[in-house]
Amino acid sequence: MMKPLTLLSLICLAGAPLYAAEPVPAAPAAPATAGETAPASAATATPAPVLLPADATAPAPAATGEAAPSAAVTAAPAPVLLPVDPVVPAPATEPASAPVPAAPPAEPAPSVAPLNTGDLQAVAIYRQDELLNWIEQGRHLTQVKQDRCQLTQDIEARASVMKIPAYQFLWGDMLAWGVCTKSNAELGVQYMWEAANQGLAPALEQLGRYYWKGTLVQKDLVRAETLMREAASLGFLRARMEWVEMLLQGMGSPLDYEDAYRWLHGSVIGDKALHQKAASLLSRLGNRMPANVVARAKAMH
Numbered sequence: 001m002m003k004p005l006t007l008l009s010l011i012c013l014a015g016a017p018l019y020a021a022e023p024v025p026a027a028p029a030a031p032a033t034a035g036e037t038a039p040a041s042a043a044t045a046t047p048a049p050v051l052l053p054a055d056a057t058a059p060a061p062a063a064t065g066e067a068a069p070s071a072a073v074t075a076a077p078a079p080v081l082l083p084v085d086p087v088v089p090a091p092a093t094e095p096a097s098a099p100v101p102a103a104p105p106a107e108p109a110p111s112v113a114p115l116n117t118g119d120l121q122a123v124a125i126y127r128q129d130e131l132l133n134w135i136e137q138g139r140h141l142t143q144v145k146q147d148r149c150q151l152t153q154d155i156e157a158r159a160s161v162m163k164i165p166a167y168q169f170l171w172g173d174m175l176a177w178g179v180c181t182k183s184n185a186e187l188g189v190q191y192m193w194e195a196a197n198q199g200l201a202p203a204l205e206q207l208g209r210y211y212w213k214g215t216l217v218q219k220d221l222v223r224a225e226t227l228m229r230e231a232a233s234l235g236f237l238r239a240r241m242e243w244v245e246m247l248l249q250g251m252g253s254p255l256d257y258e259d260a261y262r263w264l265h266g267s268v269i270g271d272k273a274l275h276q277k278a279a280s281l282l283s284r285l286g287n288r289m290p291a292n293v294v295a296r297a298k299a300m301h
Contacts, residue, residue, distance in 0.1 A: 123147045125154050131166045135202045136236070140170055141179050149180035156181075159191060168195035169203045176216060185216050196227070204231035205239040212246065225252050232263055237274070240264045244281045248288075257289050262297040
């Protein structure tokens, strides 16, 4: 015959809902030997714990003629295990790349007002040949002013940094006479000397004339003769005419007559006024020379 405690356990297992875990089957009770009864403590240890919901209460024992189990059995209810939501691991995702900042909107190009060609025109830097031509004609400063001083910085750079003789002479003349820049005669003459030391004939002629006339510098006839003769020997027409004038004024030496006559006589002069002036100078100088020396000078040009 089944014991009341065992019957009660089976009823609870059949009627109670299960949560979160399956019940562990109860271990079978050890068979009792004839004439023996299992102790109460052993009976309470063998059945599996009953899993009940949290608000469930243990059913009261059925009213039978047998004695109720001991208080130790009813006082220790089985632990209640509540359902737990399963933890699902988050799917692995690639690390999000840093957002690329959007490029700032392009600024509109500044509007440039059209150049009024009637007021000002861009001027290209002077070529060496045209600059030398202006210098020989004595109109280099006029050209700079005519171009409204637009190339002042370029002229200075080519004179001070690149040390081009023609630009050294031009920049020196601009400084000496305050053309398109602040007047600085001392620095201007220094640039003229730098150009003359590189063999620029117009620079030699101008310095010779300055020392001859006492312009910007103190008059020095010896230095003037040296500079003017060197410029005349390089083929500069203005220097050749001025060198003859200096000889006619008693400067230099009679030994210089033949060379001076030959240089000026062999010059090609397109300007009629200059041609007539050169002819007059040659006639006056020839009168101071022997006829055979004049003939030799004419033949050697």
